[in-house]
Amino acid sequence: MPELVFFRRGEEVLRVGLEHGRVVLGRGEQSDVVLPDPDISRRHVALQHDGTRCVLEDLSGRGTLVSGKPMAQGELADGADITLGQWRAVFRQRGSGETDSPTGAHRSTALQPMTRQAEPGQSVQVRVKQGSTEFIHAPRGEGFTVGKDPSCEVVIQDRFISGRHLKVTRREGLFHVVDLSSTNGTFLGPTRVFEVEIPLNTCLRVGETELLFEPRTALQGEAKRHGLIGDEPCIRQLMDLVERVAPSSAAVAVFGESGTGKELVARALHACSTRADQPLIPLNCAAISRELIESELFGHERGSFTGAQTARKGAFEEADGGTLFLDEVGELPLDLQAKLLRALESGEIKRVGASRPVHVDVRVVAATNRDLLAASREGKFREDLYYRLCVIPLTLPPLRNRRGDIAPLAEHFVRTYAPRGQAVKLTQAALERLQHYAWPGNVRELRNVVHRALLLRKGAMIDGGDISFEPDFGREPASALPSLTELPPGITLEQMMTRLERQIIEHSLRRHGGNREKVAKELSVARSTLFKRLKDWGLTREDREDPE
Numbered sequence: 001m002p003e004l005v006f007f008r009r010g011e012e013v014l015r016v017g018l019e020h021g022r023v024v025l026g027r028g029e030q031s032d033v034v035l036p037d038p039d040i041s042r043r044h045v046a047l048q049h050d051g052t053r054c055v056l057e058d059l060s061g062r063g064t065l066v067s068g069k070p071m072a073q074g075e076l077a078d079g080a081d082i083t084l085g086q087w088r089a090v091f092r093q094r095g096s097g098e099t100d101s102p103t104g105a106h107r108s109t110a111l112q113p114m115t116r117q118a119e120p121g122q123s124v125q126v127r128v129k130q131g132s133t134e135f136i137h138a139p140r141g142e143g144f145t146v147g148k149d150p151s152c153e154v155v156i157q158d159r160f161i162s163g164r165h166l167k168v169t170r171r172e173g174l175f176h177v178v179d180l181s182s183t184n185g186t187f188l189g190p191t192r193v194f195e196v197e198i199p200l201n202t203c204l205r206v207g208e209t210e211l212l213f214e215p216r217t218a219l220q221g222e223a224k225r226h227g228l229i230g231d232e233p234c235i236r237q238l239m240d241l242v243e244r245v246a247p248s249s250a251a252v253a254v255f256g257e258s259g260t261g262k263e264l265v266a267r268a269l270h271a272c273s274t275r276a277d278q279p280l281i282p283l284n285c286a287a288i289s290r291e292l293i294e295s296e297l298f299g300h301e302r303g304s305f306t307g308a309q310t311a312r313k314g315a316f317e318e319a320d321g322g323t324l325f326l327d328e329v330g331e332l333p334l335d336l337q338a339k340l341l342r343a344l345e346s347g348e349i350k351r352v353g354a355s356r357p358v359h360v361d362v363r364v365v366a367a368t369n370r371d372l373l374a375a376s377r378e379g380k381f382r383e384d385l386y387y388r389l390c391v392i393p394l395t396l397p398p399l400r401n402r403r404g405d406i407a408p409l410a411e412h413f414v415r416t417y418a419p420r421g422q423a424v425k426l427t428q429a430a431l432e433r434l435q436h437y438a439w440p441g442n443v444r445e446l447r448n449v450v451h452r453a454l455l456l457r458k459g460a461m462i463d464g465g466d467i468s469f470e471p472d473f474g475r476e477p478a479s480a481l482p483s484l485t486e487l488p489p490g491i492t493l494e495q496m497m498t499r500l501e502r503q504i505i506e507h508s509l510r511r512h513g514g515n516r517e518k519v520a521k522e523l524s525v526a527r528s529t530l531f532k533r534l535k536d537w538g539l540t541r542e543d544r545e546d547p548e
């Protein structure tokens, strides 16, 4: 196909295929190819190709320079060099074949509309869209690279894009895009571009991915989309990182004290990834008995152990194509750690009792509130597994180190738990009480405190006096179980039962020095049930762990 190759400052910038029909070049937005240059007329020149000949028609009234001579109208020779302000366009009768989609006369290819430039200092973002999934990259600094390689600021898993595909630099309200010699090219509309300046609200295509440059929406809004509230710089940075690393398949380890939101981060990673329409399978390694954990992870064949009456898929197979969230990964027994490592390295798993392995495509996100490196020094966690899980480490700071998030989180939980139709508010005194507390159980504890205050409040608002904190487990002297008359009046039977259940469990935990195995045995409840209760009540801090 014939084509026009555009150069600026001696560099090839873009190619436009010339189909049959008329293509108008000019400064005005109505032109088929828009060239931002004050020396160019709104509609400067038209090219008409009839399949064999290409005829140029000057529309500027001043004549268009073709190979150094002004031309009003005439046939273009192969290699004719058209001067257009600071641009040059060379006509090639036989294109290089790289322009696989032409710029047609009736399909406006607005290469560089002059409108909607970003104001200096205006925050901008890039919306990365792949099919039904999308995520936001909020650039920091003046430039970023896009590609498959994890060293890029925007990492995209797309089989048609190169390791380092393109580079974007902000330049005077525009985005200067340079294709880094990618194999499959960078496209603006139907046109392959090599270097181009684009304004806001422009969409580039790389492989099967679209990059939309747009004004920044508040990150808080984006974070909220994944259920993560928080506007402290550490949380914004974390969300930024989540959005950057989500599209790759690299293993992510989320560190943080219990209740800081690790599972929420894992869900955000999944939601921002290209796997978002596939399952996210969470598995709590601490809540499953040692006997069952292998089968929960890898599945089992029928009859492989007593009680295995049917074959069953494990979490790895369930998560095939999606994400496996391994919560409390530090609790995994050593023999299972070896099997997990093998599965991660080979991409294959073997069901319990199976003779053959099966291939799985799973992205693993692990979370822990333990110092896994310290655990590996003590021989409790395999160091090689640590490095395999921790390709990208993310750390959630405890709530006491991001006090700016306490009020928005508390208000969020009030909205979540308030009776339908009631707009309950926290008074200043209540907010102050919340602000001055240490939050050993982090956001989960804040959630519980707010929920309790909402249930037990005396007035329409939640006041300082309605706030009560969880008893500091471990330091509270062992006490006998309370009598029912000590329970506050006006709460439902279900709430009373929950409260009583909690007190019984706490009491038992105290007596057994926090050993959950013993508590589960004494109260005849499954370890997983006990763990779930403790988690719901924010009682799973590391300092409350079983002394193993």
Ligand SMILES: Nc1ncnc2c1ncn2[C@@H]1O[C@H](COP(=O)(O)OP(=O)(O)OP(=O)(O)O)[C@@H](O)[C@H]1O
Pocket (backbone or CB within 6 Å): 227, 228, 229, 230, 256, 257, 258, 259, 260, 261, 262, 263, 264, 265, 327, 367, 368, 369, 409, 443, 444, 447, 535, 540
């Ligand atoms: N930033 C946040 N915004 C909104 N809700 C949050 C946030 N962080 C945590 N939560 C809420 O707090 C509770 C605990 O969060 P989550 O289960 O993700 O913590 P975790 O770190 O995984 O805890 P654990 O280590 O005990 O498993 C959940 O109800 C979660 O929705």
